[in-house]
Amino acid sequence: MKTSVITMADIEQDRGLLKKAGQIIRQGGLVAFPTETVYGLGANGLDERACKRIYEAKGRPSDNPLILTVPDLAGATAVVARFSHLEKALIERFWPGPLTLVLPRKACVPDAATGGLDTVALRCPDHAICQAFLQEAGVPVAGPSANRSTRPSPTTAAEVLHDMDGRIDMIIDGGMCHIGVESTIIECTGPAEVTILRPGGVTPTMLAEVAESVVLDAPLVQGIGTPKAPGMKYRHYAPNAPMVVFVGTVERVATSIRQAYQEALAKGQNVGLLVSQEVADAVAAEHCYVWGTHGDVIALANQLYTGLLSFDTDRVDVILAEGVISKGLGLAVMNRMKKAAGGHVIEV
Ligand code: TXA
Ligand code: MG
DSSP, X not given: OOOXXXXXXXXXXXXXXXXXXXXXXXXXXXXXXXOSSSOEEEEETTXXXXXXXXXXXXXXXTTSOOEEXXXXXXXXXXXXXXXXXXXXXXXXXHOSEEEEEEEEBOTTSOHHHHTTOSEEEEEEXXXXXXXXXXXXXXXXXXXXXXSOTXXXXXXXXXXXXXXXXXXXXXXEEOOOOSXXXXXXXXXXXETTEEEEEEOOSSOHHHHTTTOSEEEEOHHHHHSOSXXXXXXXXXXXXXXXXXXXXXESOHHHHHHHHHHHHHHHHHTTOOEEEEEEHHHHHHHOOSEEEEEESTTOHHHHHHHHHHHHHHHHXXXXXXXXXXXXXXXXXXXXXXXXXXXXXXTOEEEX
């Protein structure tokens, strides 16, 4: 299959290209599209066969359900059996935006989209090109991240092409995704209680503006038990090389990374650094990806996956990374870094 890449300069001028993309979706094909979090891999969410093609293209286990992407509340109503007051209030406050809600599904949603669950995850992206694409498709678009299973999610069209070339019909290039980590996934577990199944751009503090109580799905905190979001149990976000993450003050992180760097060099290893400018200045390594200034969690979220993927190109043997405090958006970033590092996070 030939994968075509279309570059969007102006939505109105390029409307014809989006119409083509919408047509591919309605005909059962696969189109990758930009969102404010990461690129999604789209198929008609009401078409069992099209959804199955997503699993094939990603190499994804079939018990890991897909998110359905909709342009607005009306789009969600077509596939959701009912909404509680709290769910409606959350949608009103955070859509369009990086919040995905797990809701009871209607019978029209195929098992292939839900992994056989009686719930469906709904997301409404805050991204003009994505919105125009969804309007043209005219159906809910199943949209998991557009990476091969276990790999870091793509935040540029080039990264999508790297994983999906020859596997999908089209990629809509809308530039770099500005948040850089996937949406927050929640489930309402009581009339006033929200449970976070995957941390993301909508933080616990933001959710607490609407819900009385906000809790984290226990397996995410304790690292034991089965997470409510099936995808959180898999190895994920992982670069090819093993990674160790250091968190602490600039001085301590710089000292620890310098020491680990020299030890790895002494073993003849090719080392990649994923660090702040301050630590890069202090260590001076050959393969260094600088994500921003120390503690700048927005910059780290934005650069994390591109940084991880750069080390696959550089073919390093080990990655030494600098993390941030697990608070606010940092909770999402450190959740992904911890998974990418197989749990290897050291507080210094
Ligand atoms: O930001 C995002 O959410 C991106 C962009 C492309 O929209 N999408 C994304 O999709 O991250 P994906 O498939 O990579 O992650 C979806 C997660 C998986 O962990 C899956 O297990 C969980 O959502 N999920 C989907 N449906 C669910 C359901 N009914 N109940 C619980 N978890 C569900
Ligand atoms: Mg994913």
